[in-house]
Amino acid sequence: MNTLKFLFALWKANLQSVMEYRISFLSQMFGMILNNSIYFLIWVIFFDRFKDVRGWGVTDMYVTFGITASAFGLISLLFGNTFNLGDIIARGRLDYYLSLPKPVLLHAVASRTVASGMGDLVYGFLSFAASGLLTPLSLLRFILAILLSATIFGAFLILIQSLAFWMGSASNLSMIAVNAMLTFAIYPITLFDSSAKIILFTLIPAAFMGALPASFAQNFTWEILFQMLFGSLAFLALAILIFQLGLRRYESGSGIQVEV
Amino acid sequence: MSAITVSHLQKNFQSKRKTAGLTGSFQSLFKPEYNPIAAVRNLSFEMESGELLGFIGPNGAGKSTTIKILTGILHPSSGEAKVLGYTPWKERQKLAFQIGTVFGQRPQLWYHLPAIDTFTLFGKIYELEDAETKKRISFLAEAFEIGDLLETPVRKLSLGQRMRCEVAASLLHKPKLLLLDEPSIGLDVVAKQHIRDAIRTMSEQEKVGVLLTSHDAGDLEALCHRVIIINHGQIVYQDKVSNLKRKFLTRKLVEVRYAEEIRKDFALKGMETLKTGRYGVKLTFDTRATPADAVLARLSEAGTLVDITISDPPLEEVIANIYQESASEPSELPCLEK
Numbered sequence: 001m002n003t004l005k006f007l008f009a010l011w012k013a014n015l016q017s018v019m020e021y022r023i024s025f026l027s028q029m030f031g032m033i034l035n036n037s038i039y040f041l042i043w044v045i046f047f048d049r050f051k052d053v054r055g056w057g058v059t060d061m062y063v064t065f066g067i068t069a070s071a072f073g074l075i076s077l078l079f080g081n082t083f084n085l086g087d088i089i090a091r092g093r094l095d096y097y098l099s100l101p102k103p104v105l106l107h108a109v110a111s112r113t114v115a116s117g118m119g120d121l122v123y124g125f126l127s128f129a130a131s132g133l134l135t136p137l138s139l140l141r142f143i144l145a146i147l148l149s150a151t152i153f154g155a156f157l158i159l160i161q162s163l164a165f166w167m168g169s170a171s172n173l174s175m176i177a178v179n180a181m182l183t184f185a186i187y188p189i190t191l192f193d194s195s196a197k198i199i200l201f202t203l204i205p206a207a208f209m210g211a212l213p214a215s216f217a218q219n220f221t222w223e224i225l226f227q228m229l230f231g232s233l234a235f236l237a238l239a240i241l242i243f244q245l246g247l248r249r250y251e252s253g254s255g256i257q258v259e260v
Numbered sequence: 261m262s263a264i265t266v267s268h269l270q271k272n273f274q275s276k277r278k279t280a281g282l283t284g285s286f287q288s289l290f291k292p293e294y295n296p297i298a299a300v301r302n303l304s305f306e307m308e309s310g311e312l313l314g315f316i317g318p319n320g321a322g323k324s325t326t327i328k329i330l331t332g333i334l335h336p337s338s339g340e341a342k343v344l345g346y347t348p349w350k351e352r353q354k355l356a357f358q359i360g361t362v363f364g365q366r367p368q369l370w371y372h373l374p375a376i377d378t379f380t381l382f383g384k385i386y387e388l389e390d391a392e393t394k395k396r397i398s399f400l401a402e403a404f405e406i407g408d409l410l411e412t413p414v415r416k417l418s419l420g421q422r423m424r425c426e427v428a429a430s431l432l433h434k435p436k437l438l439l440l441d442e443p444s445i446g447l448d449v450v451a452k453q454h455i456r457d458a459i460r461t462m463s464e465q466e467k468v469g470v471l472l473t474s475h476d477a478g479d480l481e482a483l484c485h486r487v488i489i490i491n492h493g494q495i496v497y498q499d500k501v502s503n504l505k506r507k508f509l510t511r512k513l514v515e516v517r518y519a520e521e522i523r524k525d526f527a528l529k530g531m532e533t534l535k536t537g538r539y540g541v542k543l544t545f546d547t548r549a550t551p552a553d554a555v556l557a558r559l560s561e562a563g564t565l566v567d568i569t570i571s572d573p574p575l576e577e578v579i580a581n582i583y584q585e586s587a588s589e590p591s592e593l594p595c596l597e598k
Contacts, residue, residue, distance in 0.1 A: 002387050009384035017372045020413070095366055098333040100385055101356035248335055251273060252328055 006102055007110055011078060014113035025115045032119025033126070036069055040127065056188035062131035064214040067142065068185045070124025071149035071209060075157070076117025079109040082154050083178075085161035086170035092252040105243050109158065133218060141220055145213035151232035152208040156181055158239040165246025177204070185210030205235060262342075263437050263469045264307040264330065269339035271300040271325050271493075299325040301493040303339070307471060309436070312463055314484035314501070315473040318583055322493035323473035324363075327441045330471070331361050344436060357386065360430035360468075364442035367422065368429055369414045375425040376410040379432060386433035393432070400428040403465075404458045420451025427455060431462055438463075440472045444479055456482040477579050489582055497582050508578040513571045514543045514555065519564040528558045539566075544573075 018025050043065070047058035075082055088094055088108060097107045128134060128142050160177045164170040184206035192200060200207040208231040216224045275297045278288040300322045307313045317323050328334040330343050332352030341348060346355040362368070369378045376397065383393030401407040404424045414422060427443060440459070444452045460483055463470050472479060480487055480501060487504055489497040497504070514531070517540040526536050528543070530550035535542040545555055552570070559565065 006384050006387075009381050013370060013373065013377055013381045016377060017370060020372045093366075095328065095333050095363065096368060098352065099331050099356065099361040099363075099368075101353045102385055103353075250334070252325075252334055 003103070003106070007106070010107070010110050011113070014080070014111070018113050018115045025118075028116040029119040029122070032073075032116040033123045036065075036120065036123040036127075040065055053188045054190035056190045059131050059133065060188065060214060060218075061186075062127050063133065063142075063217050064188075064210045065186050066124040066127030066131070067145050067149050067213045067217060068124075068182065068210045069120045069127065070146045071153050071213075072182065073117040073120025073122070073124060074146060074150040075154045076114035077121060078113070079154055080112035080114040080117065081109045082157040082161065083114065083174075084112075084171075085109060085158060086164035086174050089161070089164040089246070089250065090169045090171075094247075094250060095252055098250075104247065105158070105240065109154070128217070138217060142217040145217045145228075148228045148232045149209045149213045152205055152235050153181065155232065155235040155239040156205060156209075159235070159242050162239065162243040162246045165243075165249045180204050181206050181209065201231070205231060208232065208235070261309050262306050263309045263311070263344060264305075264471065265340075265342045266306070266326075266330070267304050267340040269300055269303040269326070269329065269341055270298065270337045271322075271329060271334065272296045272298050272337045298493050300329070300336070303490075303493065303495065305488055305495065305498065307469065310463075310467045310469050311486065312460075312470045312484045313472070314480040314487040315471060315490060316475065316477065316480055316487055316579060317473075317490040318475055321490045323475075323490055324441050325493075326490070327361075327439050327471070327473055331359065331439055332356070357433065358436050360433070360435035360438045362423075362426050362430045362438070362440045362443050364423070364440075364445040367414070367426060369422065369425055371415050372413060374411045374413050375406070375417075375429070378414070379410070379429055382429055382432050388433060396432055396434070400431060403462060404428040405454075418451075420447050420454060423447060423451065423455055424458060427458060431466075431468070434466065435468060437469045437471070440470065442474055443472065444474060444476055452476075452478065453482075459483060489579060491583050504578070505572070508581065509572045510547050511544055511573055512547060512552070513569075513573055514545065514559070515567075515569045515571075516541055516543070516559055516565060517567040518562070519566050522563060526562070528555075528562065531555060531558070 040061075043061050044058065047061060051057065081088065085108060094104065094108060097104045097111070100107065124146065125142075128139075157174070157178065160174050161170055163173065167173070181204055184200055184204055187206075187210075189197070189200070189207060189211035197207065200211075208228060212224060212228055212231070216228060273296070274294040276288065277293045277295050278284050303322070303326060315323050315326065325334065329336050330341060330348055332348035332355055335349045343355055344358050346358075348355055369375050370381075379397050379400075380393060383390065383396075388396070397410070401410060404427065406421070406424050406428055409417060409421050409425060414425070417425065423443060427440070430438060438459070443459070444455055447455065456479065459470060459472075462468060463483075470483065472483060474480065484501055487497070487499065487501050488495055499507075513534075519539075521538055522536070522541060524536065526541050527533055531543045531545045533541060533543050556568075559568065
């Protein structure tokens with residue numbers, strides 16, 4: 001209960017912090033909606049020409065892209081520091097979180113809001129509405145799918161960024177990994193053969209972020225729900241374990257820091 | 261009762277070694293070499309509850325590393341430490357509820373928000389009731405004279421104002437022990453004095469123990485009962501501040517002004533002339549070799565005295581001498597500049 005109160009207080013402070021720059025906040029939000037719309041237009045043109053790719057049509061694309069965008073937005077909004085956790089580790093900025101009486105990882109990742117995430121989150125819902133599948137029940141499934149998709153994405157980010165404990169800097173690797181994750185998450189899963197799919201469920205768990213939740217949002221099955229739950233929680237557990245193992249190697253730093 | 265007990269604490273870091281140039285970079289890429297570096301060596305000391313202890317040393321002496329181990333930020337390589345009965349690196353969260361920390365080089369206050377928002381957030385972090393947080397903020401605002409600063413975004417505060425808010429924030433949850441790492445770094449004389457006054461007042465009022473690291477001897481003189489001087493990760497001196505002064509402040513500085521012009525080659529037996537002016541002179545003498553009354557007698561024999569000041573040399577000078585005496589590096593691992 002105390003942890004929840006703490007998280008809400010932290011998110012409130014994050015929101016206050018980004019709202020200090022009102023114009024920047026609003027422009028980032030609407031800019032991201034526009035950016036996603038332009039990007040998605042290419043897929044609309046593509047599917048207008050080819051109708052479907054091995055059974056994967058524009059409706060699947062709307063749902064997959066919607067879930068991926070909203071999951072990305074949710075992580076950006078609530079756990080924005082997952083994107084620069086490696087940098088925080090490498091620069092010794094975990095000191096701040098370690099000196100306060102809350103779980104270090106949770107405190108660190110929840111201490112920043114990326115304002116453009118609001119645009120991604122909203123865009124995801126608009127994309128789902130555009131798919132023509134919107135009903136009260138499908139909306140509930142869509143929201144659950146976003147939560148599990150966001151969990152796997154957040155866990156993947158934490159895992160990759162925690163490598164900074166060993167590598168010193170994981171910024172470039174993280175950038176490559178995030179790009180790979182997002183690219184494969186929004187690609188039609190039917191394009192890949194079985195060996196590529198193994199990679200998409202393990203090394204780069206993009207299938208857990210895009211295709212699987214999209215399938216669940218369209219048609220409820222216990223099997224897919226179980227697969228998503230298992231995948232997200234297993235990756236989250238692994239990410240926390242790697243972070244905790246790395247924390248023992250943490251070396252702090254002496255750089256002067258002027259901004260929290 | 262001991263607030264801190266440290267026994268044979270050691271912290272080693274691995275430092276990558278690379279020869280100069282591109283060849284060195286390639287060698288380092290495929291066959292990296294590491295040197296173990298000791299930041300803290302076999303350190304043992306105790307601190308009583310409510311005590312104000314100064315941890316003084318030059319850059320790279322191991323002060324910050326020690327304080328980071330004592331707050332649970334770093335794991336030691338070996339040795340034991342108990343802070344308020346907790347082992348910091350094993351019971352970090354429990355300990356954090358009981359201690360306050362300020363790292364002078366790493367602000368805790370949110371940069372874009374007014375300080376009061378961070379204070380409120382800290383109330384949640386330390387699990388205080390909202391009413392309790394408000395009451396405490398009012399009390400600290402008065403004690404630290406920051407009432408009119410609390411609603412200004414932190415980025416717009418001066419360094420001195422910000423540090424006062426930082427120290428106040430660290431006391432929000434009424435900690436039993438305050439660990440301050442370079443709280444006066446970068447501050448001007450007036451701001452330093454403000455911070456020192458506030459820390460001393462709070463320590464007296466709330467019986468908070470203070471472990472303070474600094475390389476400013478002024479912090480030590482103004483605040484601490486006892487001092488530990490550390491160099492190369494080892495204790496080179498520990499005693500009461502008053503004893504430190506008595507043992508090492510054996511030289512006195514004398515400034516004299518005469519009614520008439522003095523000779524250019526002005527000199528007195530048992531005294532070293534530092535500076536000569538038209539009417540005044542600055543001298544130094546060792547109290548063990550020349551008694552103060554003899555000095556006064558000789559000074560008054562030399563002319564008609566208008567003014568005289570006798571003072572101790574700055575404590576920095578004394579500590580610098582102690583550093584120099586301990587400058588020879590210990591064996592085993594090299595020391596750390598961190």
